[in-house]
Amino acid sequence: MTRPPVIAAWGAGVDSTAMIIELAERGEPVDMVLFADPGSEKNQTYAFIPLFRAWMDERGIPSEIVRYQPRNFKNWPPYATIAENMLSNATLPSVVFGGGSCSQKWKVAPQEAWTAGWEPARRCWDGGGQVTKLIGYDASARDTQRYRHALGCEDPRYHYRYPLREWGWDRARCAARIVAAGLPVPPKSSCFFCGAMKPDEVMDLSVDELRVIVLMEARARPRLRNVQGLWRKPVLGCRGATPRPGSITEFIRERGLLSPSEIDRIVEIAPDELLDFQAAQAALPVERRTPMGDWLYDFQHAAAAMRITTRLPDDPERASARSRLSQGGPGATL
Known part of the structure; x- marks a missing residue:
């Protein structure tokens, strides 16, 4: 591979799904799609995941599901999901208290750990290059805030690209693109107990x-x-x-x-x-x-x-x- 490897971060929601569909239609390379499963997504999301993975398989787009692996349980029963973590600790997700560490721990870190062992990424980094990581932030006002925050947290091992923002797509445009591909529109991706739910x-x-x-x-x-x-x-x-x-x-x-x-x-x-x-x-x-x-x-x-x-x-x-x-x-x- 003479170009840097390309990884798409897929949340199994509307934006990142539409991003992958359009990239495939345009013939742009996607070498791996990663979905980080916290074990507590909505049931509708889990129903959509195999449908879209099959769609990607038909087009030669590889995908993997990665998970955070809890290890230090102290005096707790072993837990495997973020819901079980919350119940064990008698707490609520950090977003309720103004934080965001649950996404870092259960979403970002498992993807980074998987990529660290991925041979194309290792070769790229050994040669002084950057892995291209595709992020599905759209052009809406809310995602513009997330995008601006992300700019200050970027990892030097990656070149981050935001295709939906390049195309000027908002959420409605993303949903329409999914329908045009003959797929059901997934629900908004989040844990089913997220404090940011409407x-x-x-x-x-x-x-x-x-x-x-x-x-x-x-x-x-x-x-x-x-x-x-x-x-x-x-x-x-x-x-x-x-x-x-x-x-x-x-x-x-x-x-x-x-x-x-x-x-x-x-x-x-x-x-x-x-x-x-x-x-x-x-x-x-x-x-x-x-x-x-x-x-x-x-x-x-x-x-x-x-x-x-x-x-x-x-x-x-x-x-x-x-x-x-x-x-x-x-x-x-x-």
Whole structure:
């Protein structure tokens, strides 16, 4: 390969999907497409991923799915997804508190780790070159802000290119391009509990996703001081904004997306059951601990999940463990 290798960062949303479609139509090279899976994308996104990977395969565009691999679990049950991470630590995504480290940890870092072992990239860097990385920021005002921020965070190993901005495409143009290619328009890419979601995105979530949101906010509530939940604080609906509470749980209740009894049962019982599970696992060597994903599976699929069999008897040691875990325990940050 005489030219620098080209990698496209694919979020499985509208913008980056349209970018790849148009690049293929123009005959521009894309040597690899990387999707970083945090394990907690929307169900609709996971349905779209194999469709578009098949579309790329038909056109000779290789793709890989990469993942962050948690390793240091301290006293926690092993977790594999960002949702399980949040539930373990009794916290909410960093975007709720004005940060963005969840994207760096679960999206950017896995792509960089994969690329570091990719032979075309290694040869390029050994020769003093830069890998071309394609980013799907469109020409909208919001993505212009993201683009300007990204300019100050670029890695010297990469030449960053923003094709949608070169073409002057906004989100509507991207959606139209996907339709023209004969593909369904994917939902906006994000974790299903992202604090940046709009109310209409919550309305489209599945029951399983809504249940985890209720559990996540209930689990984090003892530690919250300046925010009400995943949406931080209420929006009153001024200047055309859609009114909403600061807690997505309250929105779910207001809109009847889950029954009041289901919400109450999760809020009143599930956090304590999760604490009991964590306390039981903390007493075991890490290699013998039951993964957090197993507990979450039971929470979703078993009618008796709220009375999980790992519940410990009430005693001073259990009370101490629950107190510690309810506050997130040591190192309970992203």
